[in-house]
Amino acid sequence: GDSVTQTEGQVALSEEDFLTIHCNxxxxxxxxxxxxxxxxxxxxxxxxxxxxxxxKGSSRGFEATYDKxxxxxxxxxxxxxESDSAVYYCALRAxxxxxxxxxxxxxxxxxxxx
Amino acid sequence: xxxxxxxxxxxxxxxxGKVTLSCNQTNNHNNMxxxxxxxxxxLRLIHYSYGAGSTExxxxxxxxxxxxxxxxxFSLILELATPSQTSVYFCASGQGxxxxxxxxxxxxxxxx
Numbered sequence: 001g002d003s004v005t006q007t008e009g010q011v012a013l014s015e016e017d018f019l020t021i022h023c024n025x026x027x028x029x030x031x032x033x034x035x036x037x038x039x040x041x042x043x044x045x046x047x048x049x050x051x052x053x054x055x056k057g058s059s060r061g062f063e064a065t066y067d068k069x070x071x072x073x074x075x076x077x078x079x080x081x082e083s084d085s086a087v088y089y090c091a092l093r094a095x096x097x098x099x100x101x102x103x104x105x106x107x108x109x110x111x112x113x114x
Numbered sequence: 115x116x117x118x119x120x121x122x123x124x125x126x127x128x129x130x131g132k133v134t135l136s137c138n139q140t141n142n143h144n145n146m147x148x149x150x151x152x153x154x155x156x157l158r159l160i161h162y163s164y165g166a167g168s169t170e171x172x173x174x175x176x177x178x179x180x181x182x183x184x185x186x187x188f189s190l191i192l193e194l195a196t197p198s199q200t201s202v203y204f205c206a207s208g209q210g211x212x213x214x215x216x217x218x219x220x221x222x223x224x225x226x
Contacts, residue, residue: 043218044204046214107156
């Protein structure tokens, strides 16, 4: 079945560090890929999405590029801030999925020290 | 922006008891979802709905029932709660081809 793999369970950085969170997926066709962010005490919220090969999604300084060749959608930010501390989820929606269901990765807890 | 609310926000239940988690959305979305969030598992889909009167099984439906009496409301029911159902539960709504899902703030459930 379809799946999403996030390899980093936790990432600890200092302010102004470069961030990479890896996301790889397994699905047929062209799934839509998402990054969601969850701040403490809140529900997840959409960061951005991409639906075709080589499309770049971006928001709030974060970006990721849909790569069908490597089945990846890695999240990157050039300079993190303490306010970026949150849990980040990579997710996919399979093409034609019933009910537009999302499949989420396990999430990556980002902690940024001032 | 979509508004999704959940009640209660925190709940303590006893093993074998019945628990009902409620979700309300005010954006007139057709689709609604229930997830549970656990460390090491991320968000997993329990039940979802296409609209009033419909419920569908998600990836982990065992031990849960759902009810969608109206466009706005979607409930998750644990008829016989077990400690393994201790978790944080999120409701979400969405609609359309892009179907961004809008999440509520979550309900923290502890089953003793």
